[in-house]
Amino acid sequence: MLIAEIIRKKRDAQVLNSDEIAQMVRGISDEGASDAQVAAFAMAVLLNGMERQEAAALTLAMRDSGDVFDWSDLPGPVVDKHSTGGVGDNVSLMLAPIVAACGCYVPMISGRGLGHTGGTLDKMESIPGYVATPDNSLFSKVVNQVGCAIIGQTSHLAPADKRFYGIRDVTATVESIPLITASILSKKLAAGLGSLVMDVKFGNGAFMSDFDKARDLAVSITGVARAAGLPCHALLTDMNQPLADAAGNAVEVVNAVEFLTGARRETRLAEVVIALCGEMLVTAGLQSDRLKAVETAMAALEDGRAAERFGQMVTALGGPSDFVENYAAHLPEAALQRDILAPHTGFVNAIDTRDIGLAVVELGGGRRISSDKVNPAVGLTRLAPLGAKVEKGDPIAVVHADSKDAADLAQAQLLAAYSIGDRPEAQPVVRDIID
Structure with a gap:
């Protein structure tokens, strides 16, 4: 079947069989499907969904687009x-x-x-x-x-997943x-x-x-x-x-x-x-x-x-033989550390967690674009958790930065991300198990 016909079927909310899905994945892998066709297929799936057997067939076809490890010789479960x-x-x-x-x-x-x-x-x-x-x-x-x-x-x-995800x-x-x-x-x-x-x-x-x-x-x-x-x-x-x-x-x-x-x-x-x-x-x-x-x-x-x-x-895997015993001697450290102090007394009652992550990216600990080089030394420590009681001037985090300007920016981001007020209601960290 032509790639365009596979896309048409999914566009019209029809169920694809495993052969059609395998053909689509081959097209993704060997570029027999153009970027436009892969994008059209992705949009058709986004809008119309997939039955469970379709998603399983897609999973297996993408698995088989490259190497598959075999651990059958191991004496225990993998x-x-x-x-x-x-x-x-x-x-x-x-x-x-x-x-x-x-x-x-x-x-x-x-x-x-x-x-x-x-x-x-x-x-x-x-x-x-x-x-x-x-x-x-x-x-x-x-x-x-x-x-x-x-x-x-x-x-x-x-490898099919790499191209598919990029599109x-x-x-x-x-x-x-x-x-x-x-x-x-x-x-x-x-x-x-x-x-x-x-x-x-x-x-x-x-x-x-x-x-x-x-x-x-x-x-x-x-x-x-x-x-x-x-x-x-x-x-x-x-x-x-x-x-x-x-x-x-x-x-x-x-x-x-x-x-x-x-x-x-x-x-x-x-x-x-x-x-x-x-x-x-x-x-x-x-x-x-x-x-x-x-x-x-x-x-x-x-x-x-x-x-x-x-x-x-x-x-x-090539690391120091005494790493667990002497990790502090081996890991890189940022040029400066700064305590971030609570602006007033109360309880940590909300944290904008996404902004905490973005603060690490701004420090250089993550990537703005895929080619960025990560600075392994920078980051945040001693982050106060939800429900923590703090007095004005108590540290709610420590910034590890490579410059004063970077530390200043991280400080502003952290203070904006933390809300201090009334004690919040405790929530379980594991909410549900699907088995």
């Missing part, structure tokens, strides 16, 4: 987690070694920062020597030997739930996973701020994943404030190492990390009871096995 993005979301850095210490294998292929949200890959690259884009041989070796490896997507992994990004079609679903799952299936847990964010720091829409996305991803043969659960987690009390790259790595070693653990962050770890153990089949799974994950964290795995992973 599982991963994917987050839809947030501010201060360094969960992957702790989660991968915790789950690996529990007997799973975690080949985590992560992305860079996007918009106001931080990227796991950028965080790992703040570690000197760390090879975030190894070849397939090294990636496989580290996963086999350590149990986990956090790396970036290669050009050979679901969607400039044609106002990113928001389509079936296309978001296929984009996420095609890369995860190409990673050779046996099961997946999604962390779907909602709130003012999430890409999908409305809870009901975020839940619709979670239902779509879990349903399409199962239709594609991948067991998948999803947690809906609150992003109406930064998850960690740090936002940036090196500063979030510090936060993660302190979490793993027990030097400092924030309650809210720990709740999300351990809940996701527990869900991964359930979907992987290592535990059948959610409470027991959480206890197993917590034990691997408390007895030091997770911190040990993290250190082994860093070393195996």
